[in-house]
Amino acid sequence: xxxxxxxxxxxxxxxxxxxxDAAQLPMLRAITSAVAMRQDYDxxxxxxxxxxxxxxxxxxxxxxxxxxxxxxxxTPKSEIRVVATVLSDSDDWPDTGAFSWHVLxxxxxxxxxxxxxxAADPGGxxxxxxxxxxxxxxxx
Amino acid sequence: xxxxxxxxNGYEHLAPLFHELAALPQDDPRRTVLRDxxxxxxxxxxxxxxxxxxHRGESGEDLVQVATVGLINAVxxxxxxxxxxxxxxxxxxVMGEIRRxxxxxxxxxxxxxxxKELHLSITxxxxxxxxxxxxxxxxxxxATRLGLSKDEVYEGLEAGNAYHSVxxxxxxxxxxxxxxxxxxxxxxxxxxxxxxNHESLLPLVRELPERERTILLLRFFGNLTQTxxxxxxxxxxxxxxxxxxxxxxxxxxGLLEEQ
Numbered sequence: 001x002x003x004x005x006x007x008x009x010x011x012x013x014x015x016x017x018x019x020x021d022a023a024q025l026p027m028l029r030a031i032t033s034a035v036a037m038r039q040d041y042d043x044x045x046x047x048x049x050x051x052x053x054x055x056x057x058x059x060x061x062x063x064x065x066x067x068x069x070x071x072x073x074x075t076p077k078s079e080i081r082v083v084a085t086v087l088s089d090s091d092d093w094p095d096t097g098a099f100s101w102h103v104l105x106x107x108x109x110x111x112x113x114x115x116x117x118x119a120a121d122p123g124g125x126x127x128x129x130x131x132x133x134x135x136x137x138x139x140x
Numbered sequence: 141x142x143x144x145x146x147x148x149n150g151y152e153h154l155a156p157l158f159h160e161l162a163a164l165p166q167d168d169p170r171r172t173v174l175r176d177x178x179x180x181x182x183x184x185x186x187x188x189x190x191x192x193x194x195h196r197g198e199s200g201e202d203l204v205q206v207a208t209v210g211l212i213n214a215v216x217x218x219x220x221x222x223x224x225x226x227x228x229x230x231x232x233x234v235m236g237e238i239r240r241x242x243x244x245x246x247x248x249x250x251x252x253x254x255x256k257e258l259h260l261s262i263t264x265x266x267x268x269x270x271x272x273x274x275x276x277x278x279x280x281x282x283a284t285r286l287g288l289s290k291d292e293v294y295e296g297l298e299a300g301n302a303y304h305s306v307x308x309x310x311x312x313x314x315x316x317x318x319x320x321x322x323x324x325x326x327x328x329x330x331x332x333x334x335x336x337n338h339e340s341l342l343p344l345v346r347e348l349p350e351r352e353r354t355i356l357l358l359r360f361f362g363n364l365t366q367t368x369x370x371x372x373x374x375x376x377x378x379x380x381x382x383x384x385x386x387x388x389x390x391x392x393x394g395l396l397e398e399q
Binding site for chain 2: 030033034037038040041042043044045046047048050051054055058062098099100102103106135136137
């Protein structure tokens with residue numbers, strides 16, 4: 001899978017690289033919220049996306065190699081697409097039976113996750129998760 | 141120039157009033173007059189103490205009010221027959237009141253008054269709009285309703301993140317914990333069946349306070365939106381959002397501990 005390596009040429013894309021540490025998640029929540037607000041999502045969808053990014057990144061951070069980076073890319077278009085990746089020692093991902101996965105699928109419109117091979121150096125596995133959230137108003 | 145007996149602290153002239161007040165029967169109308177005079181006379185003390193805390197980001201006006209409440213309490217509780225002077229009794233009482241105010245105040249981060257008010261009016265407008273629209277409003281709808289710029293609405297929405305867990309709306313809706321939410325909402329326990337697929341989660345969910353559990357179940361197993369849940373429970377969508385985020389965090393931490 002090459003999903004994490006597809007930069008979007010549109011000008012709206014935002015990529016954040018941050019320590020793969022749970023202490024950094026409030027920062028990501030704030031950014032997520034700013035992205036969704038500026039797309040004029042309704043308050044329910046903003047809150048859902050915020051929780052979803054929080055949940056997804058929590059799952060990734062848990063599995064990340066200590067001292068590595070969490071990368072989160074936001075692509076706001078007709079829907080907001082979020083792709084988050086970390087480097088992990090394990091390729092045991094994702095656990096779709098976990099409650100977190102259930103939470104994520106409730107909060108999002110689409111959800112996918114997988115593993116791609118990391119670069120030869122430093123090695124490891126790239127765990128990725130991709131989710132999208134549509135503005136609820138678009139459904140009307 | 142009036143010559144007051146400013147011997148020690150400038151309030152000596154008020155001291156006899158305490159004795160006069162103490163001597164009056166409980167129902168004497170003059171008690172109110174004396175009490176007012178004592179409170180007014182000592183106001184500079186309250187203002188002085190309030191000023192010392194003003195740099196913490198609360199508005200000075202609020203703090204003076206809180207300090208004045210402390211001062212009134214001190215006047216009411218002071219016993220002149222004990223031999224201590226009023227100031228050494230009043231200062232700790234007023235400071236205590238201000239400390240309590242900081243402790244209880246609902247914002248974990250000092251948020252300027254303007255932002256708090258902005259957040260509150262956005263919450264109110266949000267509630268109104270969701271009633272009218274039958275769904276959660278967008279920031280631009282809120283901006284139009286309140287005659288604000290979208291940026292102001294973004295700012296006010298974000299200010300809500302500084303809410304403490306013991307938030308204002310928590311206090312306002314505390315009563316809902318007394319009436320059983322289970323009764324109010326039908327059988328939320330049937331939704332627990334959904335949780336049973338996640339065995340390790342069940343004990344954690346059962347431990348949650350009733351309101352948090354109900355919100356969790358309605359959102360993730362009943363598939364209601366936050367706005368629909370807010371309406372059912374009688375709190376704001378933003379409050380549901382905060383409670384839900386906190387609950388998920390709690391469950392994550394709990395599951396982690398188990399491993």
